[in-house]
Amino acid sequence: MGSTGGDPADDSALVAGLQAGDRAAFERLVRDHGARLLAVARRMVRDEATAQDCLQDAFLSVHRGIARFEPHGSFSGWLHRITGNACLMRLRSAKRLAETPIDDLLPAFDADGVRMGEPRTALRDPENELEAARIRRFMRQKIDELPEGYRIVLLLRDIEGYSTREAAEMVGIAEGALKVRLHRARAALKTLVEPLWNELERS
CATH class of the missing domain: 1.10.10.10 (Winged helix-like DNA-binding domain superfamily/Winged helix DNA-binding domain)
Structure with missing residues (x-):
């Protein structure tokens, strides 16, 4: 996948904090990655309110799945993928991905x-x-x-x-x-x- 930003060393410490349930780590996640992930959501759903909802869905998925994150993987890329999937779920639920003639x-x-x-x-x-x-x-x-x-x-x-x-x-x-x-x-x-x-x- 293309460049997604984030420093691997800093991300390693952030992941450790999230996996330990550190509230400050979650606040840092939102602060360090929120703007970039919101930009991804905006591009995909093209609606500010829906993009904000997608970002919240993504952060919930991170919270639920952080224990399964593999340390050798790209945390920033993982976040990007979770956000993309959250957007696709919203688009599917609104039936916006139905095949349309082109x-x-x-x-x-x-x-x-x-x-x-x-x-x-x-x-x-x-x-x-x-x-x-x-x-x-x-x-x-x-x-x-x-x-x-x-x-x-x-x-x-x-x-x-x-x-x-x-x-x-x-x-x-x-x-x-x-x-x-x-x-x-x-x-x-x-x-x-x-x-x-x-x-x-x-x-």
Whole structure:
């Protein structure tokens, strides 16, 4: 999985405190990791109140499962995974992960296999921070326009950095199915961001 922050030595002491039932250790957990985990929840559920609920669910899961945490593993990565799972549980309960057609967002080809519509151009490197920030906002907006099941797969693999196996386990589908869904999500996202790419190319 991608970088999740946290100092292994500090985390080792924190884990020991949590496993001993030290209240101060739990307060430190919230202080040291809460903001980062809340950011993960916000990206996944896109609703502040639900993200806060997911974080509370995650901390409860940490409290219940800390005795089973293996010291040789990444504590920060473990927290990240628990938070992701808490978000997925909320999304499932709201039936937001139900399969939704994505065909209207995919590139279209004619009978000869030629791409229809305005061709995509390569996105140049942003020339300044304002342009880079605009691109980031636009990309987040377009990711949010994907059907939920595809958005989550894209988020887990390309933003949160989970492996195919990890993401498939979290979503509850086979690795092959996840790869197909990810490919379609990436293709749809390319279609959605083409207007900005072409605008920047012409400017």
